[in-house]
Amino acid sequence: NAKAGMDGVDKARVQQIVWEMSKDSAHFKNEQRKQASVLERIERMKLQAAAITPAELAAAGRFLDARIAGCEARRDLTRTWLHVDMDCFYAAVHEREQPELKRLPVAVGGMGMICTANYVARRFGVRSAMPGFIGKRLCPKLVFIKPDFAKYTAAAEVVRGAFRQLDPDFESGGLDEAFLDVTDYCTRTSRSGEEAATELRRLVKEVSGGLTCSVGVAANKMLAKICSDINKPDGQYVLPPSRAAIMSFMDTLPVRKIPCIGKVTEQVLQGVLAVSTCGQLLAPDSRCRLPLLFSEVAAGFFLEAALGLAATRHGPKTDTSVDPGRKGISHERTFRNMSAPAELEAMAKQLVEALVADMGEEDIEGRN
DNA sequence: TGCACTAAC
């Protein structure tokens, strides 16, 4: 794991403990099943790759060259974007109220699942999305705090007040992060992107009573997001808005760092094309094969992302917690093994009732 | 239209 705050962690020990506690679980068995199907998918795609003819490859090469030229012609380096990411947001909110927690290893969550951990806990290898009982084993003194979403929502509202000062139309990505187009702010105040980021961090700290965040500065949303992760916590990173700077940044960037490329896509690219960085993805041998092996949407996305291209303008509002533009609504629960019809029915009833209540709030009905 | 899968926080 390469998340912020994980250096200095005894990784071998963490891996050993996680393995020991996992290897006989049903969850682990399911992970193995999923991994096997990923490997099958990679094998199928390798066969496809082997069947590509030189003529197909040459044609794809010409197609890609034209496509890249088109992308480059549209590259827009005139906008300045910030991506803000609050540091250990949930844990930080609790630490603000109980400063004594700052010196202790803290996990927000329960024995089932950890939502976030503070930096003291991360030193032990405790991290978000880890089951609490494994965290407790890695760090027996770990202090668990029950999540309090009302509290986080209130804190998020406050820091959003700071975001609004630099961009009234900022886009939230959940409670603890946001995209800001600060082009107009920079013009208005004669500030650079770097100065805007410094000011935003100062403002956030001021209005929130000490919460810190990390900020990325770049010419588009995707690059800003990648950059906000570089100097975490309480830091910032500026990627200059020049084609040369962006291309050299992308050249060594692992494809896994691109938002939307997760663990599976990373493995597929590695297994099928032997690609692990954006630079390798752009090499003629790899890029020509993209349209022959992936869907049009996927191939186009990989190409543009590797070139460091992404949205430079605000999209439609996506904050589904407050926006009527949502596309789905659901409830789900993880429950212990059970087969008695009455128990199953009771579980289904609970879920339906919770869903009906939420749908009532929004005044919506199902069609089918 | 529905499902499986991937991904994000």
Place this chain on the structure above:
DNA sequence: GCAGGTTAGTGCA
């Protein structure tokens, strides 16, 4: 003893 919940998008049947 113990591995979350909510939403979105893609691709396929």
